[in-house]
Amino acid sequence: MTESMREALGAGISPHDRRDLHAMFAQALIERNRQGIAVGASEVADHALQARPAFPPADAAEWTCRAAREANTAEAFESTAALVVDGLHILSLEDGQGLSDLRRKLLLEGVAANCAREPQTAREYLRELRQIAERLEPDARRCLAEEAIDASNITVQDLALLEDMRQLLQLALGGLLPNDPARVGLIAREAAVLNRIPGPAAKLACETLSEEALLASAASEASPKLRAIATATHLLCNHHAHGPESRLDMARGLSAYISEAQQPDFHLIANCTMVIDGLAAGHVGEADDAIDRISREAASATHHPVSWYPFHLRAMRAGMQADFKAARRWLEVGIENTSPATYVDAATSAWLLLTQLSRMCGVSIFHVPILPYLELPALPKEFEGADFQIAPPAPSGHPLCEPWGEVVIDLAEASRHTTSHGRNSRAPIGASPDLTAHWRVGYAGVMARLLNDRDGARAIVEDLAQQRFGEIPHDAQWLASICHAAQTCSEVESKKAAGPTLEILRPFADRNALTAMGLVFAGPIASFAAPLAQMIDDHQSAETLGKTAIAASDQVGAVFFGAKSRLDRASFLLEAGPASDRDEARTLVDASRATIDRFGLEGLRTRLDAVEQKLDVGPTAAATSAAPEPATPPELPTNAPEARATEAIFVQEGHTWRLGWGGLEMRLRQQRGLEFIALLLERPHEEIHARMLMSPGAPPATDAATRADLASGDLGIADDSGLEILDEQALQSFRSRFEQARAELEEAQANNDLGRVETLQREIDFLAQELSSATGLQGRKRRTGSDNERARIAVRKRVKASLDRIRRDLPGLHAHLSASLRTGSICRYAPESPVSWQTAA
Known part of the structure; x- marks a missing residue:
């Protein structure tokens, strides 16, 4: 390959000589590849195609197939589609041994490239693959069917293409014996296809097949790879047939199969399950560990399908803790780390989470035209032309409202990006094919809250409840949709819908609800069910559900929902409880007010004022001042049964610690995190800077000036503010x-x-x-990092490590400390009710 050859290609040479030169280029590149030098397949294919017929057709087709695979990996689907057409054209002119295998490979690449951009072309390729499969032996037919489905994009909305996929799988199943382990993979893939087809019949068949695949993988001698496929499909298709604890066990098993079978593609499914079901069941540590794993995988992957996802998960967790500045920063980083092909998903995720955060803060971030962008395939007629917007402009100075610099969340631009890269822009990753049914629930909420059409909203939720929400598919969004329907039912005071909705939610009352791939924490399910019980005068259930909602919020550190659940319970006590409950209601209201003031949860301010009016207690001077000081939460009687422990021990005995809670004890070796916890337990409700914990002995914060110094890090100690990484x-x-x-x-x-x-x-x-x-x-x-920042990080990590160790043997103590300890630059132990700690030997 010389400079003179390149010059010759640009000169006015004859077509025959030009083909010969292209052939020489292609052969030279192939020789480099044999010598171990990296060669771009697209460049070889380009020369080989232009050298026809001076270049061997089989070699040209092979390099064209390699180039198509490279382009598919890089999500350059238009280039892939063109290469597949060229490769198939070469093979159509030849008839030789070995070319049929190349044709099959090219067809598979063509299916992968065209599923979203040109479904009709993908169907033609898939049907030809089916014709090839009909001529193969059962084992080869099975392998081809699995390759075809794995190459297909089953998130498409083209029902005819999904049906062609299913027919190919059924053809492969027809040649296998009932006890053949190979059936596991085919059944699981058919369930995944059915999961994309709307309608209750398809959903029921999907759940049945995924259950059958899981049982068959356990009963037969299925390989770890097949067990991984069956488990992953079951987690995707059966969201509510098992509780979160069972799903967590499945996800842990899936991780083991992945490691054994070296199937990294399923890591995202396993870790997403651990995030969603971990938070649903209150296992915060396990959920956070899964987020860390997702982050590491995204950072190490060259082409990660959702590189923005771990950043937005961290934004969700920051939002749960009411750290709005951190939430906004993680969202910003997520948008920066997305590719044009996934920008629509990142922008949609950011919009969903920002909308929730804005409701918490009582501010508006920006105006968003919701529906014109989404372009769902079958929108309800009520939505046509709708352009709802979120509240008036926000006050300046709020962390969520600061300028976003070069980062712009522009959904219209996102749609254009996605369309130009060949993705189906009509449904983001993880979207349900039955979105029309979910939108009906959403529209009822829009009517009640934005359009002030309570009668219309009531008619929708009552119709859905009468059918026991039968038209809502049992997918990942099902439980969240029922919760949203329950919220609307409470707002429009529909007793007719309250009973059926409560009975559906009651079995899930001990869980938290999440939606949108775990990116939005919707809150404790008990908080949606309690008002329904109160509405139908089931006061015993309302009492139990109200306490459960508070405990569930505190267990996962959901600050906003903890304050909201306390206000809801206070309201219930004032309306339905005896006069003696007013003291408890007052305590709950005081705690909510302290949280609202401290974290700036202005979205609850109106609710707080309404409950205080019932209590006939006006806002305190601190709540109405222009610049409120962070309030210390008053002592509350906790509602969690474990928090009524009569014995609480946290004693260091030499090089070990003796811990006790509720009559149970454990021992741990010396850990720095246990020292930090012990110092905080000895000074409840006092604000202690992380650097003071690292060097104990400094006085606590006792006045507003000291607290301000603590917040700013001005401790009278020289603070190394950190060096520039590069000067x-x-x-x-x-x-x-x-x-x-x-x-x-x-x-x-x-x-x-x-x-x-x-x-x-x-x-x-x-x-x-x-x-x-x-x-x-x-x-x-x-x-x-500065000294203050390093101290903050060190204290948080070491306390978290100690809490994780405590959780294994004393879950009650872990739940209490997780709900009562606050770590950051300012640390504090703030129990809701006094605990008598034994801290000295």
Whole structure:
């Protein structure tokens, strides 16, 4: 491959000589590949296609197939589709041994590239694959069917294409014996296809098949790979047939199968399950660990399907803790880390979470036209032309409302990005094919809250309840949709719908509800069910559900929902309880007010005022002042049974710690996190800076000035604010070399100098990583952590590690400490009711 050959291609040579030169180029590149030098398949294919017929057709088709696979991996679906057409054309002119296998591979790549962009073309390829399968032996037929379904994008909305997939699977199943382990994979894949087909019949068949696949994988000698496929499909298709604890066990088993079978594709399913069902069941530590794993996998993958997802999960967790500044920062990072092909999903996720956060804060972030963007395939007629918006402009100064710099959440632009990259822009990742039914529930809420049409909303929820919500599919959104329907039912005071809705929610009352792939924490299910019980005068159930809602919120650290659940319970006590309950109601209201003031939960302010009016107690001076001081929560009687422990022990005995709660004891070896916890237990309700915990002995915060100093980190101690990761001179040097290397890379690519290209690409990747770690948004320099920041991180990590260890043997103590300890720059132990701790030996 010489410069003169390249010049010859640009000269006015004859077509025959040009084909010969292209053939020489292709052969030279193939020889490089044999020598172990990385060669781009697309470049070889390009020369091979232009060299026809001077280049062997089989080789041209093979490199065209490789190039199509590379393009598919890079989500360049239009290029893939064109390469597949070229490759199939070459094979149609030839008839030789070995070419049928190449044709099958090209058809599979064509199915993968066209499922979303050109479903009709994908159907044609799939039908040809079915014709090929009909001529194969059972084992080969099964393998081809599995490859075809794995290549297909089963998230598409084209029902005819889904039906073709199902027919191919049934063809493969027809040649297998009932006890054949190979049936497991085919049944599981058929269940996954059925999961995309709307309607109760398809959903029932899907759940049945996924259950059958799971049982068959356990009963037969199925390989770890087949067990992984069966378990992953069951988790995707049976969201509510098992409780969160059972689903967590399945997800742990799936992780073991993945490791044994080396099937990393299922890691996301296992970890998503652990996040969603972990938070649903109150296992916060396990959910956070799963988020960490998702983050590591996304960071290490070259083409991660949802690179933004772990950042938005962290935003959801920050929102649960009412840390709105952190939530907004994680959302911003998620948008920055998305690709054009997944921008629509990241933008939709950000919109959903920001909408929830804005309701908590009582502010508006921006105006969003909801429905024109979504373009659902079968919108209810009520939605046509709708353009709902969120509240008036927000006050300045709120963390959620600060300028977003270059990051813009533009849903219309997201839709254009997605369409141009061949993805189906009509349904984000994880969207249900039965969205019309879910939208009907959503529209009832819109009518009640935005359009002030209570009668219309009441008619919808009563119609749904009369059918026992039969038209709502049992998918990942089902439980959240029932909760939203319950909320609307309470708001429009429909006793007719309250009873049936309560009976559906009652078995799930001890869980939390999450939706949108776990990106939105909807709250304790008991908090949706309790008002329904009160509405139909089932006061005993309302009493139990109200307490459960508070305990569930506290267990996962959901600050907003804890305050809301306390206000709901206070309201119930004032309306239905005896006069003696007014003291408890007053305590609950005081606790809610303290939380609202401390975290800025202005979305609950109107609710607080209404309950205080019932209580005939006006807002305190602190609540009405222009600049309220963070209030110390009053002591509350806890509603969690474990919190009524008569014995609480946290004693250091030499190099071990003796811990006791509710009559049970455990021992732990010395850990720094246990020391921090012990210091906080000895000074309940006092605000202690993390640096004071690291160096105990400093006085507590006792007045407003001291608390302000603590919040700002002004402790009278010199604080190393951290060094710049790269100083100005080094930063300019890196940037200059980065631009120079990019120019050299373009030159090397133009000269087809593959060795130089590889070297420069490695250098550019290194420089980009260094610059990314040294600069933040809009080029701002990052700094190493300050003393205060390092102390905050150290205390949080060590306390979390100790709590995780306590959880194994004393879950009651773990639940109490998780709900009562607050770690950050300012740390505090704030129990709802006094606990008598034995802290001295």
